[in-house]
Amino acid sequence: MTMxxxxxxxxxxxxxxxxxxxxxxxxxxxxxEIRGLIGPNGAGKSTFIDALSxxxxxxxxxxxxxxxxxxxxxxxERRLLGLSRSFQRTSIFPGMRIGAQMELAASKIPDAxxxxxMRELGLDRFADRHANEIGYGDQRxxxxxxxxxxxxxxxxxxxxxxxxxxEESMKLARHLRELARHWGxxxxxxxxxxxxxxxxxxxxTVLETGKLLAEGAPAEIRAxxxxxxxxxxxxx
Amino acid sequence: MSATLTxxxxxxxxxxxxxxxxxxxxxxxxxxxxxxxxxMLVESxxxxxxxxxxxxxxxxxxxxxxxxxxxxxxxxxHALFFGLSGYLVGVGASLTGSVGTVVVLTIAGIGxxxxxxxxxxxxxxxxxxxxxxxAIGQSFYVLVSKSRGVTGGADGMSIEFPPRVFGLEIGAFxxxxxxxxxxxxxxxxxxxxxxxLLGTRFGPLTEAIRENEERVRFIGFRTLLPRAVVFAIxxxxxxxxxxxxxxxxxxxxxxxxxxxxxxTVLIMVVLGGSRTLWGPxxxxxxxxxxxxxxxxxxTHWMGIFGVSLIAVIVLWPAGIAGGVMHAVERIKRxxxxxx
Ligand SMILES: Nc1ncnc2c1ncn2[C@@H]1O[C@H](COP(=O)(O)OP(=O)(O)O)[C@@H](O)[C@H]1O
Ligand SMILES: [Mg+2]
Numbered sequence: 001m002t003m004x005x006x007x008x009x010x011x012x013x014x015x016x017x018x019x020x021x022x023x024x025x026x027x028x029x030x031x032x033e034i035r036g037l038i039g040p041n042g043a044g045k046s047t048f049i050d051a052l053s054x055x056x057x058x059x060x061x062x063x064x065x066x067x068x069x070x071x072x073x074x075x076x077e078r079r080l081l082g083l084s085r086s087f088q089r090t091s092i093f094p095g096m097r098i099g100a101q102m103e104l105a106a107s108k109i110p111d112a113x114x115x116x117x118m119r120e121l122g123l124d125r126f127a128d129r130h131a132n133e134i135g136y137g138d139q140r141x142x143x144x145x146x147x148x149x150x151x152x153x154x155x156x157x158x159x160x161x162x163x164x165x166x167e168e169s170m171k172l173a174r175h176l177r178e179l180a181r182h183w184g185x186x187x188x189x190x191x192x193x194x195x196x197x198x199x200x201x202x203x204x205t206v207l208e209t210g211k212l213l214a215e216g217a218p219a220e221i222r223a224x225x226x227x228x229x230x231x232x233x234x235x236x
Numbered sequence: 237m238s239a240t241l242t243x244x245x246x247x248x249x250x251x252x253x254x255x256x257x258x259x260x261x262x263x264x265x266x267x268x269x270x271x272x273x274x275x276m277l278v279e280s281x282x283x284x285x286x287x288x289x290x291x292x293x294x295x296x297x298x299x300x301x302x303x304x305x306x307x308x309x310x311x312x313x314h315a316l317f318f319g320l321s322g323y324l325v326g327v328g329a330s331l332t333g334s335v336g337t338v339v340v341l342t343i344a345g346i347g348x349x350x351x352x353x354x355x356x357x358x359x360x361x362x363x364x365x366x367x368x369x370x371a372i373g374q375s376f377y378v379l380v381s382k383s384r385g386v387t388g389g390a391d392g393m394s395i396e397f398p399p400r401v402f403g404l405e406i407g408a409f410x411x412x413x414x415x416x417x418x419x420x421x422x423x424x425x426x427x428x429x430x431x432x433l434l435g436t437r438f439g440p441l442t443e444a445i446r447e448n449e450e451r452v453r454f455i456g457f458r459t460l461l462p463r464a465v466v467f468a469i470x471x472x473x474x475x476x477x478x479x480x481x482x483x484x485x486x487x488x489x490x491x492x493x494x495x496x497x498x499x500t501v502l503i504m505v506v507l508g509g510s511r512t513l514w515g516p517x518x519x520x521x522x523x524x525x526x527x528x529x530x531x532x533x534x535t536h537w538m539g540i541f542g543v544s545l546i547a548v549i550v551l552w553p554a555g556i557a558g559g560v561m562h563a564v565e566r567i568k569r570x571x572x573x574x575x
Binding site for chain 2: 053055074075076079080084085087091092093094095096100101103104105107108109146147149
């Protein structure tokens, strides 16, 4: 039996000049799965998200969305096919009203509901405010909201909790669970907060210096000797 | 299931959109009335010709400001579209009697030309884009100055217009009193047309591209085409100004393509403020009135103007229009609190 993965990366490599930031990374994410992606700073997590989302050209490998090879497609096509992402460095439209930018994001995708996403992320009360007038945590959630519009099938989140309060992080974590459970959205979650990652993920992938170090259920990863040595040990 | 439960309520944005059109139309009527009043009340021919020139340059500034507002890009070569429009109208008028058609074709042609050009040059970022527009503008300046046969070269070109243009006597375009009104109506119509355009998705889309082009692609929009369209529209509006100028003076010279003209109009845009459509137009009128008033009293008007410009930029970074909008908002908020 062959299973169709929501997202599949086969041997992805990305180079910045002489630096190999991703070195033959493969990953399969099932529909509705939350996959944690961890690794020390500079391990290549953001680069991996850039490669999957089409922001960065790959030197080798391929990307498949619901079984379809999308390696040759650009950022726009990938987004319209349901592969969406947020950014580690908040990427919003500072001088625009929040309602207006959410509506714009919704206008390209059939049946997308900007108001619903704003309500879910607690942004509805800011609809008439400019994005540069709201707090940092709210801006982070706006970044995620822009990615969530239209219920993408795969959501790539690059450290979405950074800068959020513990309470906000918990709320966002619950929300991601909900998205995965009820809407079948697959989530690739890069996150520094180990408690969040281990608490929320169905499975976890560990990267180190651009290479896949380990992959498995949270309990397996916690017990993995190489992971403990390379990463968790030093972080704890 | 959940879709049947939520009634399609009118949200804030929809209400805002619905109330936009009546407001736009009433503002347009006021603007038309102001133009009529000025043309009837001002008797001095000198003042009228000053105002006519100011309004023609206000059209130019509207075009240049639109590019800055919707694209965040500064062009130092927009005089190209102004001057080229004048030359095309002039050459066209020497070939055929139907100058109305010539004007329409000229503006459409400049739109296509600018669009094709933009597909290449809007990819160039920031200051380099400005330098590129400067270089392109200057090369046309040189070309026009050197092509004596067609353009009359450095001496410029006198245009022979037929007796009637757009159903009006040519005299109507060359008498300041009536030309002021014609130019004013053109300006108001263009502001209205651009406002309506920005009320569609094109408005927020281009604004978003100006704010953060990369993120726009990540919400599913291509960005090159909208940016090129903004550039083309900007050039076409500027070309309307060039055509009005040619009709008014019956003369075009290479100087109208010179980069210093682009620079002067850019000053008008900054002075008026580019966050609103009408800001640059106000900047143009203020510029002309200021130059006339101060120029009468001193020969150092450029220096005084420069200092005043710096003062405006420091006090109101968003220009005169920005300062006015800020004041209006404060008054609104203030009265809202007391109501
Ligand atoms: N734009 C870039 N140019 C050159 N090197 C880069 C660039 N972005 C990241 N890198 C390098 O690639 C490696 C992986 O970076 P990154 O993907 O940001 O890691 P992570 O997100 O896991 O912290 C690092 O060595 C980093 O210095
Ligand atoms: Mg990173």
